Amino acid sequence: MKNSHQPEVKPYLITKSLTPENQETPIHFINDDIVDGKLFYRRNHFTYPHFTSSFYFLPIQGFVRTPRTFSFQDIYSLPSRTIKMVLECSGDKRGFFEPKVFGEQWEKGAISQGSWKGVSLRTLLQYTGVIDGAKEVVFEGYDYGERPDSNQMVHFSRSLPIEMALEPDTIIAYEYNNQPIPFKHGFPLRLIFPGWYAMASVKWLKKITVIDKEYKGPFQTVDYVYYPNKENDNGKFPVTTIHVNSTIQSPLNRKILKTGMYQIKGIAWTGKGSITKVEISFDDGHTWENCQLTSTSEKYSWVSWNYEWEARKIGEYTIKAKATDSHGHVQPSEPFWNRKGYGYNAVDYIRVKVE
Amino acid sequence: MKNSHQPEVKPYLITKSLTPENQETPIHFINDDIVDGKLFYRRNHFTYPHFTSSFYFLPIQGFVRTPRTFSFQDIYSLPSRTIKMVLECSGDKRGFFEPKVFGEQWEKGAISQGSWKGVSLRTLLQYTGVIDGAKEVVFEGYDYGERPDSNQMVHFSRSLPIEMALEPDTIIAYEYNNQPIPFKHGFPLRLIFPGWYAMASVKWLKKITVIDKEYKGPFQTVDYVYYPNKENDNGKFPVTTIHVNSTIQSPLNRKILKTGMYQIKGIAWTGKGSITKVEISFDDGHTWENCQLTSTSEKYSWVSWNYEWEARKIGEYTIKAKATDSHGHVQPSEPFWNRKGYGYNAVDYIRVKVE
Numbered sequence: 001m002k003n004s005h006q007p008e009v010k011p012y013l014i015t016k017s018l019t020p021e022n023q024e025t026p027i028h029f030i031n032d033d034i035v036d037g038k039l040f041y042r043r044n045h046f047t048y049p050h051f052t053s054s055f056y057f058l059p060i061q062g063f064v065r066t067p068r069t070f071s072f073q074d075i076y077s078l079p080s081r082t083i084k085m086v087l088e089c090s091g092d093k094r095g096f097f098e099p100k101v102f103g104e105q106w107e108k109g110a111i112s113q114g115s116w117k118g119v120s121l122r123t124l125l126q127y128t129g130v131i132d133g134a135k136e137v138v139f140e141g142y143d144y145g146e147r148p149d150s151n152q153m154v155h156f157s158r159s160l161p162i163e164m165a166l167e168p169d170t171i172i173a174y175e176y177n178n179q180p181i182p183f184k185h186g187f188p189l190r191l192i193f194p195g196w197y198a199m200a201s202v203k204w205l206k207k208i209t210v211i212d213k214e215y216k217g218p219f220q221t222v223d224y225v226y227y228p229n230k231e232n233d234n235g236k237f238p239v240t241t242i243h244v245n246s247t248i249q250s251p252l253n254r255k256i257l258k259t260g261m262y263q264i265k266g267i268a269w270t271g272k273g274s275i276t277k278v279e280i281s282f283d284d285g286h287t288w289e290n291c292q293l294t295s296t297s298e299k300y301s302w303v304s305w306n307y308e309w310e311a312r313k314i315g316e317y318t319i320k321a322k323a324t325d326s327h328g329h330v331q332p333s334e335p336f337w338n339r340k341g342y343g344y345n346a347v348d349y350i351r352v353k354v355e
Numbered sequence: 356m357k358n359s360h361q362p363e364v365k366p367y368l369i370t371k372s373l374t375p376e377n378q379e380t381p382i383h384f385i386n387d388d389i390v391d392g393k394l395f396y397r398r399n400h401f402t403y404p405h406f407t408s409s410f411y412f413l414p415i416q417g418f419v420r421t422p423r424t425f426s427f428q429d430i431y432s433l434p435s436r437t438i439k440m441v442l443e444c445s446g447d448k449r450g451f452f453e454p455k456v457f458g459e460q461w462e463k464g465a466i467s468q469g470s471w472k473g474v475s476l477r478t479l480l481q482y483t484g485v486i487d488g489a490k491e492v493v494f495e496g497y498d499y500g501e502r503p504d505s506n507q508m509v510h511f512s513r514s515l516p517i518e519m520a521l522e523p524d525t526i527i528a529y530e531y532n533n534q535p536i537p538f539k540h541g542f543p544l545r546l547i548f549p550g551w552y553a554m555a556s557v558k559w560l561k562k563i564t565v566i567d568k569e570y571k572g573p574f575q576t577v578d579y580v581y582y583p584n585k586e587n588d589n590g591k592f593p594v595t596t597i598h599v600n601s602t603i604q605s606p607l608n609r610k611i612l613k614t615g616m617y618q619i620k621g622i623a624w625t626g627k628g629s630i631t632k633v634e635i636s637f638d639d640g641h642t643w644e645n646c647q648l649t650s651t652s653e654k655y656s657w658v659s660w661n662y663e664w665e666a667r668k669i670g671e672y673t674i675k676a677k678a679t680d681s682h683g684h685v686q687p688s689e690p691f692w693n694r695k696g697y698g699y700n701a702v703d704y705i706r707v708k709v710e
Contacts, residue, residue: 006405007538014370015384016607029373100706101609102706103611105608183362184362253460254455254457254459255457256503316457352457
């Protein structure tokens with residue numbers, strides 16, 4: 001019988017579903033500004049794709065002057081760009097909508113952050129040229145399957161407007177945190193489109209097609225659309241930019257505490273601009289105090305924040321956090337309810353009891 | 356670049372807190388009637404204890420004729436007993452109480468099942484003898500720390516009435532699923548007291564003391580007590596036997612389905628007696644139909660059940676499951692609310708949408 005030792009205690013992905021695999025990041029237990037690939041949330045529409053990566057080529061075709069098929073080596077040898085950024089599923093926090101909506105009941109962990117390295121898509125498009133009148137660029141992944149609304153097999157596929165596809169930060173990534181992208185996150189090549197919810201960042205890129213019209217695939221005309229009404233499609237519009245948002249990581253919700261000093265800490269992020277302010281309230285949002293931002297707010301990445309709190313009196317407390325970004329967007333007190341449950345970004349809150 | 360392959364998809368423990376470690380079993384993804392030690396829920400009051408297991412001895416002392424210290428080898432060499440059984444935290448499903456309560460917000464996975472092997476405590480007590488007038492047996496674990504209600508260090512410690520301590524199924528266990536008990540689950544010796552919520556089954560046994568009065572430790576006079584009122588302690592009574600209960604494992608809550616045939620499946624269990632019936636309702640509990648029990652209901656262990664459902668019409672469905680045991684206990688439609696959130700066993704339900 002060997003001597004005992006303090007065993008390792010570590011968080012795991014939080015399993016939501018296995019077919020397809022959907023598991024969220026244990027976001028309350030992430031202390032770093034880089035999420036290890038093993039704890040990066042997994043969000044799939046289908047089972048994992050099969051393809052032979054030793055014969056991997058990426059064709060760029062369609063409304064281009066010279067269609068071309070790039071080898072992985074071609075792409076790897078071109079000038080690279082590295083972006084530290086948030087990837088957030090547009091269904092993050094879906095489980096908190098009231099009335100509740102259907103679909104994966106993500107809590108607060110359908111979000112991760114890390115460094116993606118790749119080549120700007122515009123660099124590749126310089127090789128193929130783009131024909132005048134090109135409107136959109138369609139990205140098709142190797143993953144496919146049946147959708148609930150059809151019995152046909154469809155690939156996961158989405159488009160970007162040409163001007164966005166040509167932004168230098170739109171990259172064809174081959175590394176995550178200085179390692180080849182983990183298979184479950186899009187190996188060998190993944191589109192990375194910072195600032196939008198992560199459905200835009202197509203995994204396992206199979207081909208890229210420039211088109212001269214609007215793309216109508218179901219993953220942007222049926223799913224990833226805000227439907228403000230339960231019973232009809234009136235007023236629908238597409239899911240795009242990440243909303244300004246924050247999450248209280250500590251203390252944990254419903255925790256019982258002793259009186260004493262506590263660090264209330266968390267993260268805040270936004271898709272456009274940077275976080276300028278995180279505020280905290282102990283009186284249900286009547287008054288707000290500024291938190292300290294403990295990391296600098298960079299474009300695309302989350303900022304960590306904290307607030308030193310003395311829990312002096314016994315009782316129950318509601319603690320709310322509210323982020324503001326450099327475009328003046330502020331977390332609303334109530335979420336924008338929509339039938340498919342996208343883009344939840346209401347003020348975050350926890351309840352604790354001091355005994 | 357190696358060929359891709361379908362990567363392994365597996366569930367993990369669901370992290371609730373790390374200090375102390377509280378992680379729940381991904382119960383919706385457990386298909387076996389034995390939970391692997393790695394997916395067994397972890398529930399701790401304190402950080403893990405330190406002790407030297409190579410000098411491990413278990414003293415039995417107090418109101419006994421001949422106090423004696425048993426070596427692991429002594430215990431291992433005595434006749435053994437193996438019990439396949441549910442261990443359920445009394446806070447299982449706490450997160451579902453309304454109004455919400457404080458404490459770990461367990462969902463449906465603070466429960467596991469497997470085989471525990473050990474020696475009946477009565478066998479050990481035959482060696483020490485018990486003095487007439489003995490009332491209770493106190494089990495102290497090696498784990499200790501501060502409680503929120505005191506600044507003193509306390510060990511986790513609980514008692515059983517002498518007559519229950521002498522039941523043959525009260526065992527000092529040394530194996531789980533034919534392996535030494537994993538350290539996090541009580542290695543080298545754990546009390547196993549089937550039928551009661553798992554706080555009774557003290558881990559990392561340090562010593563056993565027979566006493567001639569009522570034990571008043573905080574883990575049975577403050578915690579693990581039902582307090583029916585929010586504001587006072589009137590009507591309090593101790594947490595003991597596991598309530599009759601069930602969990603729908605599949606489909607997952609808030610799942611979007613196509614029309615077609617589905618297996619609705621789950622588990623049901625009770626602390627006393629066995630499960631005689633599991634019923635399902637599609638009309639909010641007005642009418643109930645019997646499910647098929649797909650495993651035999653043994654004392655202490657859960658039964659698996661299923662129901663073949665044809666999702667014919669599109670729409671939203673509430674599916675409820677209700678278990679009945681051989682003592683006539685039935686899951687109530689509303690849980691018994693209590694301030695610390697123990698013993699939740701209301702009818703289980705999910706909502707699904709057929710598109």
